[in-house]
Amino acid sequence: MFDRRGYPTVSARDGYDAWAATYDGSVLDLMDLRLLARVGCVAWSGVARAADLACGTGRTGAWLRGRGVGSIDGVDIAPGMLALAEARGVHATLREADIRESGLAGGGYGLVVCSLADEHLPELGPLYAEAARLATAGGWFVLVGYHPYFVMDGMPTHYHTATGEAVAIETYVHLLADHVGAARAHGWRLEELHEGVVDDAWVAAKPKWGSKRGRPISFAAVWARA
Numbered sequence: 001m002f003d004r005r006g007y008p009t010v011s012a013r014d015g016y017d018a019w020a021a022t023y024d025g026s027v028l029d030l031m032d033l034r035l036l037a038r039v040g041c042v043a044w045s046g047v048a049r050a051a052d053l054a055c056g057t058g059r060t061g062a063w064l065r066g067r068g069v070g071s072i073d074g075v076d077i078a079p080g081m082l083a084l085a086e087a088r089g090v091h092a093t094l095r096e097a098d099i100r101e102s103g104l105a106g107g108g109y110g111l112v113v114c115s116l117a118d119e120h121l122p123e124l125g126p127l128y129a130e131a132a133r134l135a136t137a138g139g140w141f142v143l144v145g146y147h148p149y150f151v152m153d154g155m156p157t158h159y160h161t162a163t164g165e166a167v168a169i170e171t172y173v174h175l176l177a178d179h180v181g182a183a184r185a186h187g188w189r190l191e192e193l194h195e196g197v198v199d200d201a202w203v204a205a206k207p208k209w210g211s212k213r214g215r216p217i218s219f220a221a222v223w224a225r226a
C-alpha cells in the first residue's frame, strides 16, 4: 500500500539469509544502538538473563553485553544471520525460531529485546504476547522499530544483492498507537518512548538522505509489566 519502490519482495527468512553477509556493513548504529543508549529506566548491568528476539548477527546482543547484561539467549528465523551471531559469540544460546513462538522457557527473562523486526510481522499481538510469556514479573520489554512514518513514506526494508539489484523484505506498517494497544492487551505499560530522526549525523553517513532530514526513522519503546 505504501511501497513506492516496487522492488521484488521476499519473506523475512529468505531476505535476511541473502542479506546476512553484508548486513552489518549496511545498518547504521544511529538506527538502533543510538536509541538504546537513550533508555534511562533499565539498569542493564542488573539484568541476569535477556532474550534477544530477532538477534540477527548479534549487534544488539553485543551492545547489551557491553552494558553488562549477564547472559543472552538469541532467537532468529534466518540461518545465515544466526551463523554470524554464532561467530560473534556474545549469546549463551542461539536458536532458529519465530519470535512469536520462540521456544524459550517462559518467565525467566528480566529483559526481552526485539530490535528492528516488528515491521516484518503482519500483526503485533503475538510478539507482545511472547515477550510477556518470556519476561519475569517486573521484567522489561525493549522494542526498537523502523519508524512507521518512514515506512509510510514509501521505503520498505530492503537490501542489495551482489549484482546490485534491490530486493524488499515483506514490510508492514504498525502505528505507535498499534504498539500501545497490542502491548497493553498483553500486560505491558509504556515506560519510555524515544524517536530517532534523520539528522546531521545520518546525512553525513548517507548523503543521499539529505532530502529526508528531520523525518523520524526509528523508535525505541520501553515496556514494563503492568
Ligand SMILES: C[S@@+](CC[C@H](N)C(=O)[O-])C[C@H]1O[C@@H](n2cnc3c(N)ncnc32)[C@H](O)[C@@H]1O
Residues within 6 Å of the ligand: 012, 013, 016, 017, 027, 032, 053, 054, 055, 056, 057, 058, 059, 060, 075, 076, 077, 078, 081, 097, 098, 099, 100, 114, 115, 116, 117, 120
Ligand atoms: C533488521 S535485522 C535486526 C537484527 C538485530 N536485532 C540488529 O539490530 O542488528 C531483523 C532480524 O529479524 C529477523 N526476523 C524477521 N522476522 C522474524 C521472525 N518472524 N522470527 C524470527 N526472526 C525474524 C531477521 O531474520 C533478521 O535477522
